[in-house]
Amino acid sequence: MKSSTRNPNPNPDTPRFGPSKLMVAFRFLRALTLVHRTAPNSSNAARSRRIQRAAFASMAYSAGPRRAWSRALLWRLHFHRARRLCAGRSRAAGVPRRPSTTRSPADELRRLVPGGTGMDYCSLLEETADYIRCLSEQVKLMQSVVDSGGPRGR
Amino acid sequence: MSSRRARSRQSTSSSRITDEQINDLVSKLQAVLPEARLHGCLSMQVSAAKVLQETCNYIRSLHREVDDLSERLSELLATTEASSAQAAIIRSLLK
Numbered sequence: 001m002k003s004s005t006r007n008p009n010p011n012p013d014t015p016r017f018g019p020s021k022l023m024v025a026f027r028f029l030r031a032l033t034l035v036h037r038t039a040p041n042s043s044n045a046a047r048s049r050r051i052q053r054a055a056f057a058s059m060a061y062s063a064g065p066r067r068a069w070s071r072a073l074l075w076r077l078h079f080h081r082a083r084r085l086c087a088g089r090s091r092a093a094g095v096p097r098r099p100s101t102t103r104s105p106a107d108e109l110r111r112l113v114p115g116g117t118g119m120d121y122c123s124l125l126e127e128t129a130d131y132i133r134c135l136s137e138q139v140k141l142m143q144s145v146v147d148s149g150g151p152r153g154r
Numbered sequence: 155m156s157s158r159r160a161r162s163r164q165s166t167s168s169s170r171i172t173d174e175q176i177n178d179l180v181s182k183l184q185a186v187l188p189e190a191r192l193h194g195c196l197s198m199q200v201s202a203a204k205v206l207q208e209t210c211n212y213i214r215s216l217h218r219e220v221d222d223l224s225e226r227l228s229e230l231l232a233t234t235e236a237s238s239a240q241a242a243i244i245r246s247l248l249k
Contacts (some may be wrong), residue, residue: 029244032227032231035231036231044225044228044229044232047228047231047232048221048224048225048227048228049224051224051227051228051231052220052221052224055220055223055224056220105203105206105207105209105210106206108206108207108210109206109209109210109213112210112213112214112217113213120171121171121176122171122175122176122179125176125179125180125182125183126179126182128183128209128213129179129182129183129185129186131213132183132186132187132209132212132213132216133186135213135216135217135220136216138220139216139219139220139223142220142223142224142227143223145227146223146226146227146230148245
């Protein structure tokens with residue numbers, strides 16, 4: 001029985017995933033399989049972080065270098081990967097650690113969108129719209145994997 | 155990348171962006187947000203600050219969802235065999 005809690009697919013004729021979304025799905029699932037294969041006995045938290053990084057990575061790779069947010073994400077992922085090999089932990093992509101003081105909404109947005117701090121206002125708005133589109137697609141993809149992947153059923 | 159320059163001049167960039175362009179971008183952004191959050195507004199002039207606020211909230215909630223789904227996927231991977239995990243994943247793609 002397929003769970004339909006979050007199934008925004010009103011047209012049964014249109015495929016669930018278009019070709020570009022299929023690319024994202026393919027990358028993400030390949031990463032998932034890798035996580036499963038290479039660290040089957042690691043802790044839940046560690047695996048979950050790897051999956052979260054894989055989610056952002058597949059989003060960013062599929063968006064490619066045409067978008068500032070995806071370039072920033074890719075750079076950050078590579079940078080943090082290099083740092084991890086040396087020492088220490090890294091924060092989740094897209095969530096920098098800063099004390100929260102009173103900020104304008106635009107500044108808040110700059111901190112949330114990857115690469116936002118270097119953008120002018122107009123680019124920020126454009127990039128944000130694209131980022132939100134890709135992010136929500138990623139969420140839908142992950143939700144559909146969870147929905148169909150449970151052997152216990154839902 | 156002239157990031158410093160852009161940061162200090164966020165509202166008066168040298169390319170003379172018109173208010174109309176900004177409103178246009180803001181309404182495009184508004185279109186991406188879930189409508190319920192804006193109370194199903196048909197009003198044309200939702201303030202830009204409110205749209206930005208809603209956008210920040212929405213992005214934060216999406217990040218939280220990704221975190222949550224990552225945990226669930228992690229649990230899933232732990233409890234299933236590799237082959238059935240792959241089968242389930244491919245099933246989800248083909249639906």
